[in-house]
Amino acid sequence: MTEPPITLLIVDDHPVVRHGLHGIFASAAGFEVLGEAADGVTAVALAARLDPDVVLMDLRMPGGGGVEAIRDLSRRNPRCKVLVLTTYDTDSDTIPAIEAGATGYLLKDAPRDELFTAVRAAAAGRTVLSPAIAARLVSRVRSPATTTLTAREREILRLVAKGTPNREVAAILFISEATVKSHLTHIYAKLNVNDRAAAVATAYDRGILG
Amino acid sequence: MTEPPITLLIVDDHPVVRHGLHGIFASAAGFEVLGEAADGVTAVALAARLDPDVVLMDLRMPGGGGVEAIRDLSRRNPRCKVLVLTTYDTDSDTIPAIEAGATGYLLKDAPRDELFTAVRAAAAGRTVLSPAIAARLVSRVRSPATTTLTAREREILRLVAKGTPNREVAAILFISEATVKSHLTHIYAKLNVNDRAAAVATAYDRGILG
């Protein structure tokens, strides 16, 4: 009995990568490449039209970042699974991509068989993660800090890290001291700390500062 | 008119490196290699006996670190110049070596001519620095922070970075809160900051924490 092939959309801004992936999957049994896109916006449009089972997506692309595209895709097309293929597993977009709805996260230099397995798993709705990403997710869950400081919060934390007292932070940002304190309270809650020194340390540890 | 040759002592724990340097200087006019040593202690003893003009010294050696040997050498034998030859210019011992009395600091992969020039300069009492080291020294001078926090100060700063209030730091270390504050005051002075948040940030920036 022959299963229907898993249909694919390949999204990457590098023609060489697109061609390479296309070739790998076209020459393997059980897969059908429906199309390619070079940026997130095109990908969303193409996915709506072609309705692929799995979208293989690069994260770093000019004109339409991958994370936004993933969010759009999984909202408009919930049946379609997004498998992120990236060069580095230390990418700061890792967690946001998964939060945006990516089903899996693989390194581009994975062997062919691993790619096939991952795509089949993704098509079946299963989650596929590289070990490094898995580990990071675990630690993320363990310290359930929302981590995502807003731009304003980061701005304030950066000033605090310079030793700026609240009153001066307020003056610099043209807001009241009460607002500064309010932001700091939110920062402490998100980073799960109790004072500015620990907030700065945690921010450095997580790459928010420095 | 023939100048008397510049006499050398070569100190490195790798026989291959010693042999290589020995060969380079023995085959060049104007230099005479008086001896070799494989560690700092032997180097100090040999230098006292042979009285070389210049000691070429590796920093990283088992049994008698280079920095201590430099300190001993320049104390006992002030006429003798120490030229540090190292593999990496990012070595954390760079600054200590110079503080200990090294006249110059060169990378091992410097071309032969540069070695000759450097040794002649060192023999004449001039300072020779690779550009990277020079830059680091400049930045060191610009921010005259003594940077060298004591072990106790680092211990306290580490606790502060975790958000520990002074009173708890005191309890953890079995000292009074007054002492904690005293240490913190010293830390602030050394790092040139005014509060714990900035101290933590600066410590991260300089690699003292994190």
Added chain:
DNA sequence: GCCCCCATCATCCGATCGGATGATGGGGGC
């Protein structure tokens, strides 16, 4: 239209901090 998040602001108050000042004992270098 409702809800949530973000940025903004206000007031109150106990807790904590940081600066100033001064002091002691021990260890290492000159």
Added chain:
DNA sequence: GCCCCCATCATCCGATCGGATGATGGGGGC
């Protein structure tokens, strides 16, 4: 023997912080 640095401690006090509580307007998602 003297000097300097380090670690230790004490007291005083104004400045700053952080927690609690409550409120408003605007933007985006459902």
